Amino acid sequence: MTGAWSLPSVPVMRPVLPTLAEVTDRLRAIDAAGWYTNFGPQETELRERFAAFLGVCEDRVATASSATLALQGAATVSHAVSWRVPSFTFPATPSALLQAGHRIRFSDIRADDWWLDGDGSGTDDATEGLVPVAPFGAPIDLTFWDPTREVIIDAAASLGADVPALDALPPTWAVVFSLHATKCLPAGEGGLVVFGDAARAERFRAWTNHGFSDVRESRFLSTNAKLSELAAAYGHATLDAWERIRDEWRAAREGVERLEQEHGLASQPGRRAGVSPYWIVEFPDAAVATAVEQVMADGGIGTRRWWSSGCHRMPAFRDIDRDVLPVTESVAARSLGLPMFRGLDRSHLARISHALAQAHALQAG
Ligand SMILES: Cc1ncc(COP(=O)(O)O)c(C=O)c1O
16 A cells, blocks of 8 residues: 555666765775866766767767756757757756757657657758757667758767767767766766767867866856766766666566567667666557556556656746647657666566556456
8 A cells, every 4th residue: 555655666767876885986086186076087087988988089078967958058069049859858958958048949759769850951941950859768860860950969868778889970960968867877967968079079068167268267158067076986886887787777678578568568769779767658548548657556656757748838838839749749648657777676577567457457348
């Protein structure tokens, strides 16, 4: 029995960071150096390690205190002033662009894989950039979007996915990842950007540090979005254990795939190489999704509508221009985030399976 005050006994997600033992050596190094932020040795080395991890030269990689601020900075150093953004995303995507002082327009997503619809070619407005969002940790597609456009790929949850070598990124593109505690490769809080152009990466780094570069003077409107040495230390400890961590995510994914087969479910990011921190089930209609949500809640199993009904329905974005959004409306109503975390085990899966069968029986009856 769960009361209104109690947490579900199968959570929808469970953030896991390296243990104190795993991060202690790095914390001691910070202590000894007395260098806690401002591009210290931990941040510098982490940037180098991520550059190697992503197959790109380190002068095109930059860190930030969050992916939200990384998106804002990537927009600030771009040449675009307006952007096409999917409504079906986390509100960080549109807010970051608006905070950069840019205009946005909400567009629909593709029905099959939930990426931003349209490749950007054939538009007259060359100043309009695209922000394709990799849905729920999907692998990144570098081939679809127009390489001559300004493009920021919001790949917040895709650090565990199969990422193509990013050294092929067009010069007007950037890819943003999150190191948030709920993601596959977490540092607690943090963001990472890969640019197609080293000069933009350099300007972005200045933007994260009050617009300072060689002189202590704000060269342009900027902020403090630096990754701290403490967060970088956690990022290192996660990378040190990456193979084990990836195997744990993979084991959780294999478990839910068995359930999907058993119950005939389709999901995002689906059966793809790599790992994702989400399990988003796409039900045939909104009534089934709502029934599953209710049965899971009654059974103490956490679910979440991660991206709600789409950003266009949120008060903060009420006045934003938008295209017609039939796929967004449909996908938002029919999809539901089910539990996905490292350590999702047989007993959790048995309870989820039981609840899915119960919801099915209710619908059939
Ligand atoms: C699509 C998307 N973009 C941006 C963010 C923001 O990332 P952060 O929490 O690192 O700011 C998230 C967070 O989950 C996200 O899902």
